[in-house]
Amino acid sequence: MESIVIAEDLHYTYEDGTEALRGIDLKIKFGEKVAVMGANGSGKSTFFLHLNGLLKPQKGRVLIDEEAIDYSRKGLLNVRKKVGFVFQNPDDQLFSASVKQEISFGVLNLGMSEKEAERRVEDIMRELNITPFADKPTHFLSGGQKKRVAIADIVVMAPSLMILDEPAAALDPRHSRMINEIIDKLSDKGITVLLSTHDAERALIWADRVIVFHEGKIAGEGPPDAIFMDDALLEKTNLEKPAVLRIFDTLEKEGVLRPGLKRPRSMEELEHYIRERKG
Numbered sequence: 001m002e003s004i005v006i007a008e009d010l011h012y013t014y015e016d017g018t019e020a021l022r023g024i025d026l027k028i029k030f031g032e033k034v035a036v037m038g039a040n041g042s043g044k045s046t047f048f049l050h051l052n053g054l055l056k057p058q059k060g061r062v063l064i065d066e067e068a069i070d071y072s073r074k075g076l077l078n079v080r081k082k083v084g085f086v087f088q089n090p091d092d093q094l095f096s097a098s099v100k101q102e103i104s105f106g107v108l109n110l111g112m113s114e115k116e117a118e119r120r121v122e123d124i125m126r127e128l129n130i131t132p133f134a135d136k137p138t139h140f141l142s143g144g145q146k147k148r149v150a151i152a153d154i155v156v157m158a159p160s161l162m163i164l165d166e167p168a169a170a171l172d173p174r175h176s177r178m179i180n181e182i183i184d185k186l187s188d189k190g191i192t193v194l195l196s197t198h199d200a201e202r203a204l205i206w207a208d209r210v211i212v213f214h215e216g217k218i219a220g221e222g223p224p225d226a227i228f229m230d231d232a233l234l235e236k237t238n239l240e241k242p243a244v245l246r247i248f249d250t251l252e253k254e255g256v257l258r259p260g261l262k263r264p265r266s267m268e269e270l271e272h273y274i275r276e277r278k279g
């Protein structure tokens, strides 16, 4: 089985007449790291809500693990075991009294023994550096701590696919770094990760594939270095070219770097090219 997600011709219009999705066709492979980009209101969140059955397409269909979503109660439970969704705002997700109760809630409902559930919860809390505030009420946590708990809440359920809606939004640089490291660990565990972000630099470094939403459709998709060199696409969809590619472009055009070098994904790679040239 190679696709964890198949979306076929998804259409969705909200009650007030907003056409949020206007024909989305997409496949996501197991283990892929996918960044979903696009302006505010382009349909990213609406699309995500279709992948765990929170919204049902008005036209088209979604297959998870190559099976069409069954929207019965039992079918949705089955989908939600496979697809974990981390909301943009943790306050929409966290509702238990303490951090530990919050993270335990879902696993206890999976029907495993209390001992096994406890072990999983302890492991995840250690891994995500949550143990020091395990007994705190969730509403007293800082934004960065809440975000980690919201992620732990989902990882503990061992989903095949994790969807994160702007995971680093509103976090300071240290906490964004922490979240990025956690996301790397998810991929290392073999979890397919789909995230929305406005951070082009991060998408360039991290993603296997970037998918660009525009007015409820997919305006472009491909490896990040190709997407971010497509000036017409960037212009149309209001995306910024990452600084590292802008500088690389200029250095190449000005003859500072020899032509034909592979496009760098990070400032470190670009620095390496510049140093190599001197030496």
Ligand SMILES: Nc1ncnc2c1ncn2[C@@H]1O[C@H](COP(=O)(O)OP(=O)(O)OP(=O)(O)O)[C@@H](O)[C@H]1O
Pocket: 014, 015, 016, 018, 019, 020, 038, 039, 040, 041, 042, 043, 044, 045, 046, 047, 213
């Ligand atoms: N509950 C709702 N009722 C009516 N319209 C909605 C609702 N939720 C979203 N929309 C509209 O649907 C369109 C797509 O919104 P969506 O939240 O999917 O975009 P997005 O790409 O995730 O945006 P952002 O980057 O701001 O999170 C927008 O025009 C939005 O105003």
